[in-house]
Amino acid sequence: MDVRKVAKLAHLEITDEEVQLYGPQMADIVAYVEQLNELETDDVEPATGGLTPEGEATAADRDDVVKQSLTQKSALDQAPSAVEGHFRVPKVL
Numbered sequence: 060m061d062v063r064k065v066a067k068l069a070h071l072e073i074t075d076e077e078v079q080l081y082g083p084q085m086a087d088i089v090a091y092v093e094q095l096n097e098l099e100t101d102d103v104e105p106a107t108g109g110l111t112p113e114g115e116a117t118a119a120d121r122d123d124v125v126k127q128s129l130t131q132k133s134a135l136d137q138a139p140s141a142v143e144g145h146f147r148v149p150k151v152l
Contacts, residue, residue, distance in 0.1 A: 062081050066073040073081075131144055140147035 062078045062085060063073060065085070066077075135141040135144065135146070138146050
């Protein structure tokens with residue numbers, strides 16, 4: 060695992076000492092995750108993410124009620140950088 064590449068992707072500055080420290084740790088993490096690929100999961104039922112059986116109510120159920128939305132001005136009032144009525148965000152390529 061290339062520690063410097065991961066640090067660059069995360070926009071982190073990393074020292075040579077940190078590369079030496081984190082390299083083996085990342086290798087251990089990757090090795091552990093690779094063990095999961097060896098598990099036999101063909102007969103395992105997919106998890107539903109905590110959903111209840113179809114049709115049953117949960118504590119999170121609520122009525123779908125229309126509420127007043129934020130205005131454009133109120134949404135942009137606290138923006139660190141707004142331009143011509145829009146949020147300014149960094150370019151993502």
